[in-house]
Amino acid sequence: MALKVGKGAHAPPFLVMDVITAANARAAALPPGAPGILRMEVGQPATGAPAGAVEAAMRALGARLPMGYTEAFGLPSLRARIARHYAEHYGATVDPRRIAVTVGASGAFPLAFLAAFDRGDRVAMAAPYYPPYANILTALGMEPVLLPAGPETRFQPSIAMLEKLDPLPDGLIVASPCNPAGTMLTPEELRAIADWCQARGVRLISDEIYHGLSWGTVAESTAATMGNSAVVVNSFSKYWSMTGWRVGWLVLPEDLVRPVECLAQNMFISTPHISQLVAEAAMDCREELEGNKARYAESRAALLAGLPQAGFDSIAAADGAFYLWCDVSRLSNDSVDFAARMLEHAGIAATSGVDFDSGRGGRFVRFSYCGAVEDMRQAPARLKEWLGR
Structure with a gap:
């Protein structure tokens, strides 16, 4: 008799991880001296943790600190430093009692979803969206409710979309800046959505992991506008350039503090101690981090100038994060195949839009521009040569 496999094991893949594997294989097969692969498939800053944070890790290791389990919600000093970040x-x-340090934002989402929702609850989000939102909800027995969004709402949800839902959802996920489109809600739009959720008993989950990376539009935190009931998710992965250290955090409403703490105790025990020390030090490395941001701005400018000349002339408003969401329907309606051929013939790894919108993503490709500036400058020329422009 065959053994049962749980339904949660059948969550869809996060396809960008497959692109990473394919790009690694392609790079390993290149002959000596061949042009390298331009890595534009994943939101992983090329810069690494700031120098002051690395030095803090070395000091801690050199002192042979025990670095055992911390409290489930993290080191009190780190939680206090995060609270100061919100004030500043x-x-x-x-x-600080409402702040939970987590194993990256990826560890924060299951904690938030399990504490805020029950099996069968419906949680809305704009499409395109970050795939693990829907995949984690599905694995937990909850139902993602997709709100198809386009350039008319800057690929963001609107109150008009929400008002059409019947029944109303139990929750709403917003991200500003968002992945993959890089667009943002204005502070006024975010407040209006927060007020709408508050009035209707819809739990708002605000993904703020790209805060600090915006280009002209001010990012506002729901911790400042709707702290009584919203859940805020943030991470040290993006602005602080610490993807592999796996440190994120939640800002929780009072009613979810103890439920999330109990879940964290059982599921994760605590975020790695050394990573928490590094994260706390990183928060005081503002000058280096702003230098990283300036390099992203250079890359963004080079791509926005060069990609249209290569045939990528329909790009979402790139308000924040470090992504360009390109409509490639003039070039292909099969972005999975298009991205595979781009890797093979142009040596550029990018992510198919199908990962972010299964219904319409065949027309889109996402480019990440947080890699080396020189690589980003090379990309338009390679694309022009490949496409014969």
Whole structure:
């Protein structure tokens, strides 16, 4: 008799991880001296953790600190430093007791979903969206409700979309800046959505992991506008350039503090101690981090100038994060095949839009521009040569 495999084991893949594997294989097969692969498939800054954070890790290791388990919600000093971040950057007073340090934002989402929702609950999000939102919800027995969004709403949800839902959802996920489109809600739009959720008993989950990376539009945190009921997710992976250290955090409403703490105790025990020390030090490395941001700005400018000349002339408003969401329907309606051929013939790894929108993603490709500036400058010329422009 065949053994049962749980339904959660059948969550869809996160296809960008397959692109990473294919790009690694392609790079390993290149002959000596051949042009390298331009890595534009994943949101992983090429810069690494800031120098001050690395030095903090070396000091801790050199002192042979025990670095055992911390409290489930993390080191008190790190939680206090995160609370100070909200005061300094958003003018928001956040009690450190409401902050939970997590194993990256990826560890934060299951904690938030399990505490805020039940099996069968419906959670809305704009499409295109970050795939693990829907995949984690599905694995937990919850139902993602997709709101197809386009350039008319800057690929963001709107109150008009929400008002059409019947029944209303139990939750709503927003991301500003968002992945993959890189677009943002204005502060006024975010407040209006927050007020709509508050009035209707819809739990708002605000993904703010790209805060600090915006280009002209101010990012506002729901910790400042809707702290009583919203859940805020953030991470040290993007602005702080610490993907592999796996440190994120939640800002929780009072009613979810203890439920999330109990879940964290059982599921993760605690975020790695050394990573928490590094994260706390990283928060004081503002000058280096702003230098990283300046390099992303260079790459963004080079791509926005060069990609249209290569045939990629329909690009979402790149308000924040470090992604360009390109409509490639003039070139292909099969972005999976298009991205595979791009890797093979142009040596550029990018991500098919199908990962972010299974219905319409065949027309889109996402380019990440957080790699080396020189690589980003090379990309348009390679694409022009490949496409014969």
